[in-house]
Amino acid sequence: MLHFSKSFTRLLGELKKLPGVGEKTALRLAFHLLKSPDTASTLAENLLEVTRKVRFCSVCFGITEDDPCCICSGDRDVTIVCVVEEPQDMLAVERSHGFRGRYHVLQGALSPLNGITPARLRIAELMRRLEDGTVREVVLATNFSVEGEATALYLTRLIKPLGIRVSRPAHGIPLGSDLEYVDAATVQRALEGRNEL
DSSP: OOOOOHHHHHHHHHHHTSTTOOHHHHHHHHHHHHHOHHHHHHHHHHHHHHHHHOEEOTTTOOEESSSSOHHHHTTOEEEEEEEESSHHHHHHHHHHTOOOEEEEEOSSOOBGGGTBOGGGTTHHHHHHHHTTSOOOEEEEOOOSSHHHHHHHHHHHHHHGGGTOEEEOOOOSSOTTOOGGGSOHHHHHHHHHTOOOO
16 A cells, blocks of 8 residues: 655645545645645645635625625615625625625524524624615525525524515526426426516
């Protein structure tokens, strides 16, 4: 059996902690870094800089170097807030160029089996943002998973009594797909949310 040096083995262990990185990918990345010392040095410097400079926005809890972030301090529509689970979900909505309001990142979704209760999410901060009456609509853009749906239902029950409109992005059949290959639950949701032409 092949044995690696202690430092190389530690590098492999750290790389395997990254999401989606298994044994083979960790080996491939580690060997690439060994072959490219300049890349390894630049990567190490950037990782250190990110951990020193990037933090969560005190308003929306997205990632930023400036607090508040450019979206919260910019000229976006303050009357509509899009609630997402993670900062990467916020980036996905931004890439669509279809939303001009502000955001709130929950930092996860409700999952009682995994110990993620409302107290572990940024729900209290969201409710404080809604108190002053500025926000007229909350878009619950949590994932369409069991946890995401449970989180959306929980938030709906908290927000509706405040007289704020609560909406959810439409979901259904993706553009460019063949109906025969779409699962039954997706077809059902698409038919329930159909629009008049």
